[in-house]
Amino acid sequence: MAADLSQIVKAYDVRGVVPDQWDESLAELFGAAFVELTGAGAIVVGHDMRPSSPGLSDAFARGAAARGADVTGIGLCSTDQLYYASGALGLPGAMFTASHNPAQYNGIKLCRAGAAPVGQDTGLAEIRALVERWSEAGAPEPSARPGTVTRRDTLADYAAHLRSLVDLTGIRPLKVVVDAGNGMGGHTVPTVFAGLPLDLVPMYFELDGTFPNHEANPLDPANLVDLQRRVREEGADLGLAFDGDADRCFVVDQDGEPVSPSAVTALVAARELARNGGKGTVIHNLITSRSVPEVVRENGGTPERTRVGHSFIKAEMARTGAIFGGEHSAHYYFRDFWNADTGMLAALHVLAALGEQDRPLSALVAAYDRYAGSGEINSTVDDQQARLAAIRAVYEGRDDVTVDDLDGLTVQAPDWWFNVRPSNTEPLLRLNAEARDEATMTKVRDEALAIIRA
Numbered sequence: 515m516a517a518d519l520s521q522i523v524k525a526y527d528v529r530g531v532v533p534d535q536w537d538e539s540l541a542e543l544f545g546a547a548f549v550e551l552t553g554a555g556a557i558v559v560g561h562d563m564r565p566s567s568p569g570l571s572d573a574f575a576r577g578a579a580a581r582g583a584d585v586t587g588i589g590l591c592s593t594d595q596l597y598y599a600s601g602a603l604g605l606p607g608a609m610f611t612a613s614h615n616p617a618q619y620n621g622i623k624l625c626r627a628g629a630a631p632v633g634q635d636t637g638l639a640e641i642r643a644l645v646e647r648w649s650e651a652g653a654p655e656p657s658a659r660p661g662t663v664t665r666r667d668t669l670a671d672y673a674a675h676l677r678s679l680v681d682l683t684g685i686r687p688l689k690v691v692v693d694a695g696n697g698m699g700g701h702t703v704p705t706v707f708a709g710l711p712l713d714l715v716p717m718y719f720e721l722d723g724t725f726p727n728h729e730a731n732p733l734d735p736a737n738l739v740d741l742q743r744r745v746r747e748e749g750a751d752l753g754l755a756f757d758g759d760a761d762r763c764f765v766v767d768q769d770g771e772p773v774s775p776s777a778v779t780a781l782v783a784a785r786e787l788a789r790n791g792g793k794g795t796v797i798h799n800l801i802t803s804r805s806v807p808e809v810v811r812e813n814g815g816t817p818e819r820t821r822v823g824h825s826f827i828k829a830e831m832a833r834t835g836a837i838f839g840g841e842h843s844a845h846y847y848f849r850d851f852w853n854a855d856t857g858m859l860a861a862l863h864v865l866a867a868l869g870e871q872d873r874p875l876s877a878l879v880a881a882y883d884r885y886a887g888s889g890e891i892n893s894t895v896d897d898q899q900a901r902l903a904a905i906r907a908v909y910e911g912r913d914d915v916t917v918d919d920l921d922g923l924t925v926q927a928p929d930w931w932f933n934v935r936p937s938n939t940e941p942l943l944r945l946n947a948e949a950r951d952e953a954t955m956t957k958v959r960d961e962a963l964a965i966i967r968a
Contacts, residue, residue: 529621545577564723582657685869699756742770763857779840797839
């Protein structure tokens with residue numbers, strides 16, 4: 515098909531509507547281009563539960579095999595299960611998923627051997643150029659020695675690896691409600707949680723890429739409502755919600771109240787530092803709560819602040835040798851998981867931390883949730899740079915604040931901070947504010963919004 519690849523090749527992955535924007539013929543070319551880029555003699559390919567995923571992943575495998583690569587197909591898997599396979603087998607990988615996007619979408623997340631990400635600056639632009647050339651001029655000649663396509667089940671090995679990284683042997687019995695959103699959590703949770711002292715209450719575990727119950731995007735509070743209600747009805751100790759490809763995990767406490775991903779980041783950071791003798795670097799993006807670097811320092815670690823986005827986190831993980839990294843969006847990265855993100859491993863840490871003591875989850879996480887935050891607030895603006903300049907003009911030069919440009923504009927004072935970042939794809943500015951108390955946060959938030967929306 516003639517495709518506008520500028521619409522589907524994003525900064526970190528391939529994503530678009532099937533078959534309107536891309537189809538199996540293009541997937542086959544992407545497979546060939548991926549092998550051309552990596553020079554790999556073997557790759558691993560997996561897919562989620564979307565109706566279009568098996569056909570697209572099979573086409574990608576055909577294209578890769580035609581270029582001489584042996585393909586290991588692991589079938590249905592979560593994105594972090596594909597990262598596990600890439601790391602454990604030492605192979606470049608391709609995961610077919612559109613994460614939390616609606617049913618008509620699909621995409622490809624690509625990585626080199628050891629789950630090292632492939633994005634625009636690390637090979638995705640070259641892959642796009644090859645696919646564009648071949649879609650116009652015809653596919654390349656097949657290799658003199660085509661590769662093979664074989665099947666392998668990695669679910670049990672993936673679960674065993676995760677369980678080896680968290681000691682759950684001594685935890686008390688816990689009742690946990692899990693909302694898989696009809697996504698891949700329904701595939702991975704039963705195996706990962708098997709044998710643990712958990713009373714598991716499953717919600718929407720049926721794999722269904724049409725998402726009949728709610729969108730598989732727990733970042734939207736509307737998609738947590740069912741889980742929150744069920745936790746309260748069941749008298750559960752906590753609830754877990756996974757997104758469509760189950761690489762992100764969101765947590766709610768025994769009252770159904772959401773636990774901030776920043777609090778989860780701080781909790782897991784403290785545990786990972788303890789595992790590493792109280793030493794190590796922990797990465798956090800600049801809009802996670804200030805409680806994260808505080809907890810890291812209190813536990814002997816070194817916090818490292820980065821831009822928002824998994825490519826920046828993973829690059830800093832590799833550069834610094836960090837043991838852990840976390841984002842406000844509930845992506846959690848582990849050195850012992852090839853620096854890749856896995857919500858499932860973060861979930862196991864939360865279960866272990868809760869089960870090792872007798873307090874409810876709300877009391878446990880209170881130590882890691884020290885500030886009042888605004889959440890992310892989007893504002894449509896005519897001129898992003900002009901609005902950022904207006905904010906700078908108000909705050910720069912004041913004795914009580916510092917201003918930096920790491921990612922957008924961050925203004926910091928002893929008791930509060932806010933960050934304003936421009937969207938790369940829409941005429942939006944994204945505001946995040948935090949302060950010691952709700953009243954101060956509200957005042958800081960409203961002052962910033964008044965300038966943004968002037």
